[in-house]
Amino acid sequence: xxxxxxxxxxxxxxxxxxxxxxxxxxxxxxxxxxxxxxxxxxxxxxxxxxxxxxxxxxxxxxxxxxxxxxxxxxxxxxxxxxxxxxxxxxxxxxxxxxxxxxxxxxxxxxxxxxxxxxxxxxxxxxxxxxxxxxxxxxxxxxxxxxxxxxxxxxxxxxxxxxxxxxxxxxxxxxxxxxxxxxxxxxxxxxxxxxxxxxxxxxxxxxxxxxxxxxxxxxxxxxxxxxxxxxxxxxxxxxxxxxxxxxxxxxx
Amino acid sequence: xxxxxxxxxxxxxxxxxxxxxxxxxxxxxxxxxxxxxxxxxxxxxxxxxxxxxxxxxxxxxxxxxxxxxxxxxxxxxxxxxxxxxxxxxxxxxxxxxxxxxxxxxxxxxxxxxxxxxxxxxxxxxxxxxxxxxxxxxxxxxxxxxxxxxxxxx
Amino acid sequence: xxxxxxxxxxxxxxxxxxxxxxxxxxxxxxxxxxxxxxxxxxxxxxxxxxxxxxxxxxxxxxxxxxxxxxxxxxxxxxxxxxxxxxxxxxxxxxxxxxxxxxxxxxxxxxxxxxxxxxxxxxxxxxxxxxxxxxxxxxxxxxxxxxxxxxxxxxxxxxxxxxxxxxxxxxxxxxxxxxxxxxxxxxxxxxxxxxxxxxxxxxxxxxxxxxxxxxxxxxxxxxxxxxxxxxxxxxxxxxxxxxxxxxxxxxxxxxxxxxxxxxxxxxxxxxxxxxxxxxxxxxxxxxxxxxxxxxxxxxxxxxxxxxxxxxxxxxxxxxxxxxxxxxxxxxxxxxxxxxxxxxxxxxxxxxxxxxxxxxxxxxxxxxxxxxxxxxxxxxxxxxxxxxxxxxxxxxxxxxxxxxxxxxxxxxxxxxxxxxxxxxxxxxxxxxxxxxxxxxxxx
Numbered sequence: 036x037x038x039x040x041x042x043x044x045x046x047x048x049x050x051x052x053x054x055x056x057x058x059x060x061x062x063x064x065x066x067x068x069x070x071x072x073x074x075x076x077x078x079x080x081x082x083x084x085x086x087x088x089x090x091x092x093x094x095x096x097x098x099x100x101x102x103x104x105x106x107x108x109x110x111x112x113x114x115x116x117x118x119x120x121x122x123x124x125x126x127x128x129x130x131x132x133x134x135x136x137x138x139x140x141x142x143x144x145x146x147x148x149x150x151x152x153x154x155x156x157x158x159x160x161x162x163x164x165x166x167x168x169x170x171x172x173x174x175x176x177x178x179x180x181x182x183x184x185x186x187x188x189x190x191x192x193x194x195x196x197x198x199x200x201x202x203x204x205x206x207x208x209x210x211x212x213x214x215x216x217x218x219x220x221x222x223x224x225x226x227x228x229x230x231x232x233x234x235x236x237x238x239x240x241x242x243x244x245x246x247x248x249x250x251x252x253x254x255x256x257x258x259x260x261x262x263x264x265x266x267x268x269x270x271x272x273x274x275x276x277x278x279x280x281x282x283x284x285x286x
Numbered sequence: 287x288x289x290x291x292x293x294x295x296x297x298x299x300x301x302x303x304x305x306x307x308x309x310x311x312x313x314x315x316x317x318x319x320x321x322x323x324x325x326x327x328x329x330x331x332x333x334x335x336x337x338x339x340x341x342x343x344x345x346x347x348x349x350x351x352x353x354x355x356x357x358x359x360x361x362x363x364x365x366x367x368x369x370x371x372x373x374x375x376x377x378x379x380x381x382x383x384x385x386x387x388x389x390x391x392x393x394x395x396x397x398x399x400x401x402x403x404x405x406x407x408x409x410x411x412x413x414x415x416x417x418x419x420x421x422x423x424x425x426x427x428x429x430x431x432x433x434x435x436x437x438x439x
Numbered sequence: 440x441x442x443x444x445x446x447x448x449x450x451x452x453x454x455x456x457x458x459x460x461x462x463x464x465x466x467x468x469x470x471x472x473x474x475x476x477x478x479x480x481x482x483x484x485x486x487x488x489x490x491x492x493x494x495x496x497x498x499x500x501x502x503x504x505x506x507x508x509x510x511x512x513x514x515x516x517x518x519x520x521x522x523x524x525x526x527x528x529x530x531x532x533x534x535x536x537x538x539x540x541x542x543x544x545x546x547x548x549x550x551x552x553x554x555x556x557x558x559x560x561x562x563x564x565x566x567x568x569x570x571x572x573x574x575x576x577x578x579x580x581x582x583x584x585x586x587x588x589x590x591x592x593x594x595x596x597x598x599x600x601x602x603x604x605x606x607x608x609x610x611x612x613x614x615x616x617x618x619x620x621x622x623x624x625x626x627x628x629x630x631x632x633x634x635x636x637x638x639x640x641x642x643x644x645x646x647x648x649x650x651x652x653x654x655x656x657x658x659x660x661x662x663x664x665x666x667x668x669x670x671x672x673x674x675x676x677x678x679x680x681x682x683x684x685x686x687x688x689x690x691x692x693x694x695x696x697x698x699x700x701x702x703x704x705x706x707x708x709x710x711x712x713x714x715x716x717x718x719x720x721x722x723x724x725x726x727x728x729x730x731x732x733x734x735x736x737x738x739x740x741x742x743x744x745x746x747x748x749x750x751x752x753x754x755x756x757x758x759x760x761x762x763x764x765x766x767x768x769x770x771x772x773x774x775x776x777x778x779x780x781x782x783x784x785x786x787x788x789x790x791x792x793x794x795x796x797x798x799x800x801x802x803x804x805x806x807x808x809x810x811x812x813x814x815x816x817x818x819x820x821x822x823x824x825x826x827x828x829x830x831x832x833x834x835x836x837x838x839x840x841x842x843x844x845x846x847x848x849x850x851x852x853x854x855x856x857x858x859x860x861x862x863x864x865x866x867x868x869x870x871x872x873x874x875x876x877x878x879x880x
Contacts (some may be wrong), residue, residue: 421615
């Protein structure tokens with residue numbers, strides 16, 4: 036978070052300095068009283084240049100912002116994943132179990148009965164697959180991540196991380212603006228892994244995807260299911276749902 | 287900020303250079319006699335071209351002086367139709383350079399209009415990087431090629 | 440003109456399914472996407488039955504060799520000399536010279552036409568891998584050879600071939616300050632070169648219609664003061680038409696994938712915007728409205744989007760918008776200036792020219808701007824164009840001019856991995872290559 040704040044403030048600095056630059060480029064008030072055509076021509080050109088410069092900077096800032104947002108989401112995912120691992124007491128390097136089994140209670144409030152009887156061997160291979168796919172997503176290799184999560188889900192459909200994998204599969208499409216596939220992935224995630232820790236995320240993102248696709252009515256319907264299905268979801272998520280409902284004019 | 291300073295420094299340097307080069311021209315061959323008001327007169331005594339910085343279409347200070355002289359001359363000899371040709375150096379892509387050449391030609395045209403030449407008298411055309419003068423692949427040639435040439439008919 | 444027609448498929452489906460089970464040094468398959476591979480050694484025997492058979496074999500050898508994916512084994516080293524088109528070759532003889540595949544064929548007469556049968560034998564598993572038969576006018580023998588090379592390429596790489604295609608380009612001659620530039624068309628391998636403009640005025644940036652029957656390009660007027668314009672020319676008849684008569688210059692034309700529209704730039708008053716023109720009705724529609732330079736538009740393979748370059752943000756960058764205009768978003772954010780974007784016929788990549796510092800490069804990026812990588816670079820490289828299979832690019836390269844000598848301008852091709860690059864021979868200096876789709880059969 037600190038890094039994010041730092042980058043943002045750096046970005047704002049650039050923005051401010053560019054405004055200052057314009058102030059320098061623009062003619063002085065005294066000069067503005069002259070109205071000869073050459074002067075007006077110059078002034079027009081200077082304004083045009085300022086607009087161009089600003090356009091470029093806004094594009095760069097938007098891009099940087101988008102990157103930071105993605106980075107943040109991935110960091111969050113990574114953090115959740117590590118937390119999950121620790122709670123399950125099988126962190127890659129045999130990390131210590133969190134003291135007291137109840138520690139996981141908060142995070143998994145909505146998560147009901149433990150996963151089905153015969154989860155696939157908890158061997159490193161499934162975890163490794165998940166981890167590799169997540170790494171690809173973090174590196175921006177969305178197609179690689181898509182393949183990775185698909186392979187993971189195919190061989191480990193009942194794994195405790197399957198709900199997460201399904202969600203990130205959806206994200207890998209969403210990042211590429213492949214909304215059709217993203218919608219399908221989130222919908223499947225919601226349907227098949229409703230009680231997974233990622234269940235609420237799947238539902239929220241399904242609604243957002245529908246909204247992006249212009250299917251506002253469907254999106255609103257999905258958002259309305261949220262409080263119903265996940266009454267104990269974190270406040271942050273609830274607020275996000277409210278925002279989305281407002282943004283899309285849901286009744 | 288740094289950029290702005292650099293740009294200002296560059297402009298200052300250009301003004302100095304322009305001063306030098308016009309002195310050189312003044313000291314050059316003034317011996318040939320040309321008919322006042324002829325195309326040769328325009329080219330030799332007024333200067334038919336202005337130059338641009340890399341990727342830029344802003345009229346530089348040296349160019350302003352040339353264009354001001356051109357406008358004076360063109361007001362005096364109203365019989366000519368004017369085509370401003372925009373050109374680029376070879377360090378750009380072909381299609382973009384057509385557009386950049388047009389933008390340079392237009393910048394020169396607007397400057398002439400602002401100096402009182404009727405818009406209807408001035409036409410523009412862009413040659414992009416298709417018509418180097420002089421041909422060459424060094425900075426000196428490129429600087430001469432980033433130009434707008436006022437051609438008279 | 441009568442085009443070659445595929446009449447029978449002898450055994451294209453008889454795939455060598457057991458190939459993986461047989462250990463061998465060389466196999467008759469290649470995965471182009473692997474980071475490294477050895478070219479497939481292949482033996483192409485002169486086709487029997489007619490004098491043209493040797494010529495056909497030569498064209499096939501050249502095509503395959505020039506792709507960089509095959510190594511044509513010199514006929515002088517062949518052991519079996521009595522190989523026959525209809526019976527299997529003696530596989531041990533071919534294994535001994537290291538061939539993974541053997542191509543044999545026969546030319547026959549059919550009325551006034553020639554009939555060509557060919558088979559590709561998989562030496563590794565000892566089976567036929569492909570076989571086709573074609574009939575055509577004798578004059579079209581080169582096309583038959585290219586179609587055979589395409590079939591072999593497809594069988595071995597799993598990708599569509601690109602040999603039965605043409606390349607339009609700008610033929611250049613004369614000194615730098617009085618350069619003659621005219622539009623030429625040749626077969627992909629350099630044969631059948633011809634000029635479709637006379638060189639009296641400069642003509643550049645040719646682009647094929649999807650049927651190859653028309654070319655759009657930009658040409659200057661006879662009068663130096665008249666602006667250059669976009670023309671549409673019928674390749675066979677030579678008839679040419681002005682694409683709309685409007686104030687300002689028009690340039691950078693390109694067909695839509697369905698051939699019904701042409702996008703181009705129109706510059707006026709220092710602004711350059713992108714327009715779309717209906718080829719039949721000539722209705723003109725403006726797609727961008729910026730005060731900057733928007734140019735080099737190119738449709739996506741599905742026709743739904745357009746990629747172009749613009750300097751609205753201060754330097755040339757790539758933007759994508761929807762085909763009808765609107766929804767513009769910047770996709771390039773690397774260091775340098777990006778220009779001449781071209782969408783792959785497969786839709787998976789956008790090729791571009793990149794100018795960074797004092798060097799030019801040809802690169803590709805994903806349509807969302809990710810995965811950028813450079814395939815070629817030099818003093819001046821420009822103008823990528825895709826072969827129809829979306830796996831090979833052509834572009835042009837210009838050497839610096841010095842001491843009044845104009846630097847050479849040449850066409851080149853490179854595969855999408857950047858591994859294999861070669862010069863495409865042309866009779867004169869050449870720029871602005873435009874690779875055609877596969878010639879309709």
